[in-house]
Amino acid sequence: xxxxxxxxxxxxxxxxxxxxxxxxxxxxxxxxxxxxxxxxxxxxxxxxxxxxxxxxxxxxxxxxxxxxxxxxxxxxxxxxxxxxxxxxxxxxxxxxxxxxxxxxxxxxxxxxxxxxxxxxxxxxxxxxxxxxxxxxxxxxxxxxxxxxxxxxxxxxxxxxxxxxxxxxxxxxxxxxxxxxxxxxxxxxxxxxxxxxxxxxxxxxxxxxxxxxxxxxxxxxxxxxxxxxxxxxxxxxxxxxxxxxxxxxxxxxxxxxxxxxxx
Amino acid sequence: xxxxxxxxxxxxxxxxxxxxxxxxxxxxxxxxxxxxxxxxxxxxxxxxxxxxxxxxxxxxxxxxxxxxxxxxxxxxxxxxxxxxxxxxxxxxxxxxxxxxxxxxxxxxxxxxxxxxxxxxxxxxxxxxxxxxxxxxxxxxxxxxxxxxxxxxxxxxxxxxxxxxxxxxxxxxxxxxxx
Numbered sequence: 001x002x003x004x005x006x007x008x009x010x011x012x013x014x015x016x017x018x019x020x021x022x023x024x025x026x027x028x029x030x031x032x033x034x035x036x037x038x039x040x041x042x043x044x045x046x047x048x049x050x051x052x053x054x055x056x057x058x059x060x061x062x063x064x065x066x067x068x069x070x071x072x073x074x075x076x077x078x079x080x081x082x083x084x085x086x087x088x089x090x091x092x093x094x095x096x097x098x099x100x101x102x103x104x105x106x107x108x109x110x111x112x113x114x115x116x117x118x119x120x121x122x123x124x125x126x127x128x129x130x131x132x133x134x135x136x137x138x139x140x141x142x143x144x145x146x147x148x149x150x151x152x153x154x155x156x157x158x159x160x161x162x163x164x165x166x167x168x169x170x171x172x173x174x175x176x177x178x179x180x181x182x183x184x185x186x187x188x189x190x191x192x193x194x195x196x197x198x199x200x201x202x203x204x205x206x207x208x209x210x211x212x213x214x215x216x217x218x219x220x221x222x223x224x225x226x227x228x229x230x231x232x233x234x235x236x237x238x239x240x241x242x243x244x245x246x247x248x249x250x251x252x253x254x255x256x257x258x259x260x261x262x
Numbered sequence: 263x264x265x266x267x268x269x270x271x272x273x274x275x276x277x278x279x280x281x282x283x284x285x286x287x288x289x290x291x292x293x294x295x296x297x298x299x300x301x302x303x304x305x306x307x308x309x310x311x312x313x314x315x316x317x318x319x320x321x322x323x324x325x326x327x328x329x330x331x332x333x334x335x336x337x338x339x340x341x342x343x344x345x346x347x348x349x350x351x352x353x354x355x356x357x358x359x360x361x362x363x364x365x366x367x368x369x370x371x372x373x374x375x376x377x378x379x380x381x382x383x384x385x386x387x388x389x390x391x392x393x394x395x396x397x398x399x400x401x402x403x404x405x406x407x408x409x410x411x412x413x414x415x416x417x418x419x420x421x422x423x424x425x426x427x428x429x430x431x432x433x434x435x436x437x438x439x440x
Contacts, residue, residue, distance in 0.1 A: 011428035012421075017399045017406050047432045049326030051400045052284060052333065053378035054385055055291035060282050061300060065275070068304050072274050072311045121312045125305065132342050190412075193294050218344045218402065220412075 001025050003036040010044035146225050150174045150182040161257035171257045177232045182225045188216035198247045202237040213247040235261045266314045285332045292336035292401050306332045337403035384434045392423040
């Protein structure tokens with residue numbers, strides 16, 4: 001591809017959606033500091049950044065400004081008001097030379113400290129991300145193990161929660177009297193952030209009992225486990241309803257998925 | 263930026279007053295969690311305070327640079343969140359904050375607000391699925407293939423929607439600048 005053809009891809013590259021050969025070709029141009037593609041991509045970054053304007057307007061918490069300014073001050077090197085300088089006449093030449101050397105040294109040290117602070121901040125950010133990632137993987141692994149144990153247990157009762165809307169995927173449940181109820185599903189549609197799914201046990205008598213509140217992840221998957229908070233023999237059915245974020249004390253919509261238990 | 267380079271904390275305050283709101287709005291839209299959005303915005307402004315020289319090296323307009331840094335940070339967070347695939351029962355985390363209080367526009371905000379209007383108007387003129395595809399790329403950090411799978415449209419269609427939409431955005435912003 002020549003630069004003219006690649007120019008059509010600048011914004012997609014800036015948006016980070018470009019893949020495969022197209023990405024590789026454009027990156028090859030950028031790697032050799034192509035005089036057309038390099039400024040083109042820079043401009044595209046500006047264009048793509050404007051998409052931020054699509055975000056719904058939101059006010060940051062009042063306390064945030066103070067936190068940021070305090071943290072900045074705590075990081076040191078904040079400019080202070082300059083003090084009046086003593087008259088030159090009081091200092092001999094050697095003192096000026098010493099002062100100049102000290103100023104140079106101080107300037108160098110401050111610059112070094114600035115660089116070190118920047119590197120430290122980067123390292124802290126990387127460590128924070130790595131820690132979060134590690135914790136997320138551990139949580140995921142633990143959850144996966146728990147769900148597998150419930151699914152594999154001979155004491156578990158496998159159930160299929162059938163969707164009322166035929167276009168929706170089936171939800172699987174594995175009901176174990178002690179280990180809990182595991183719920184799994186794939187290809188679930190995304191949900192608005194103000195809504196959630198809620199699992200209910202429907203008892204022989206009395207009102208439905210809330211078991212769990214959950215949402216599909218970004219890949220449309222559900223994998224959760226929740227305690228069984230009533231005797232399994234008492235449960236007639238499992239039902240999933242859509243509720244406002246945070247769940248409801250009792251279902252406010254008709255069940256979207258249902259499975260008969262006993 | 264000159265004053266930030268000189269470690270003038272009042273300059274950081276000015277920068278915050280001018281950009282915190284659009285930056286926070288963007289990060290909240292991506293992360294969907296007010297607590298995390300606050301933390302990310304704090305990181306972004308402190309990064310500028312600590313790495314102002316890097317900005318000097320790259321030049322360009324400050325606002326878009328801030329948006330890019332903020333988006334990258336928020337998408338890092340989102341990717342980690344996706345990996346977790348865990349239960350999300352903390353409903354408070356998903357609540358959006360109360361509606362924003364209108365503050366007087368800072369100096370120079372008129373251009374920014376006009377530009378914002380231009381972007382919103384263009385995006386709302388796009389067909390729903392085309393706009394959705396661009397939003398998934400920008401706010402959810404999805405690739406062409408991921409968007410294709412998410413909205414159930416062929417990869418080629420998704421590519422052409424995104425390309426077409428972005429080129430229209432480029433032209434529209436160029437017109438507005440000239």
